[in-house]
Amino acid sequence: MLTAPDDLAPDRLFAGFEDLSGLLIAVSGGPDSLALMRLALRWRELLRRNLGSGVALHAATVDHGLRPDSGGEAAQVGRWARGLGLDHAILPWRGDKPATGVQEKARAARYTLLFDHARIVGAEAVAVAHHADDQWETILIRLARGSGISGLSGMARDQSRAGGRLIRPLLGLRKQALIDFCRREGQDFFDDPANSNAFFARARWRAAAPALHGLGLTPDRVATFTERARKADEAIDWAARDVLSRAGTAEPQVSEPHIYDLRRIGGAPPAVFERFLVLALARVAGAPPSRLERLEALAKDLRNAGRNGESLRATLGGCAARLGANGVLALRREKERRRGAGAAGESVAGEFRGPSTE
Secondary structure (H helix, E strand, O other), X not given: OOOOOOOOOHHHHOOOOOOOOEEEEEOOOOHHHHHHHHHHHHHHHHHHHHHOOXXXXXXXXXXXXXXXXXXXXXXXXXXXXXXXXXXXXXXXXXXXXXXXXHHHHHHHHHHHHHHHHHHHHOOOEEEOOOXXXXXXXXXXXXXHOOOOOOHHHOOOOEEEEOOEEEEOOOOOOOHHHHHHHHHHHOOOOOOOHHHHOOOOHHHHHHHHHHHHHHOOOOHHHHHHHHHHHHHHHHHHHHHHHHHHHHHEOOOOOOOOOEEEEHHHHOOXXXXXXXXXXXHHHHHHHOOOOOOHHHHHHHHHHHHHHHHHOOOEEEEEXXXXXXXXXXXXXXXXXXXXXXXXXXXXXXXXXXXXXXXXOO
């Protein structure tokens, strides 16, 4: 069950983050992020009263430069933040802007700029204001794209990323609750016109929300679904790590391939075998493959070849895979000149686990 609109207790929203020494709050100027900023300040005061010390808070606004008004809005957010006693930085997205995939590339630039600034100010985590309605949109978008169980687990409340932790304290709150909070606080805010621009997929899902809610596809029910998907995802991951341990041989030297005896795990269900393969590939390449359908194709080919006593060669996710007729799989980092070759082909960013729609 999602949090009631009036349940905005900062100690509950930020529970589990008390160990942070520094937190950077991403503030765009919308009601969501401004509510996050004010609630974080209240949380810090609670920590100071109860524990004698609080988390060092910082605020930053990414100016993507995609609208004529964005610079002025970022400056106003800075005035609001400083008026509350917070230091604030404007982080401009410099250089030429893309003609296609604007929202995805702007999102990637935003996180890069935020985590770079977090390192500068000594913040261990970045807080963003994703809420229950954002989660609803994310799940529907991923469902429409055929995401796997990991993607349908939704956005995580606490997520490890390159550069630190990304936290989302407001995931249990509806957007209207945050708008109402800002109004009670006398906090002005901006409304990004992109939120209602039908050119963007999220805006189209947002426009369809009332009809879908009426059919029962509500944020409450989607929240229940994501929790169940998360538990199933954890179970698959737990089983896959056990399979990885049973199939693996001695730890290889840096220049040697990673070796797995697939005969030891012949009874693993497809979902567990696929996750085992993700973990094994990530050990070699440093990151998991990102296109689920290509991973599934390679897993199927490996299982079929293993059953038939056949050998197989393929590439995926920066790795070269070689299965011998004896059922032994060797994985090594793929040479740059050969990337893109092989039965499974090279993957591109998007589907398996990454937050491509966040």
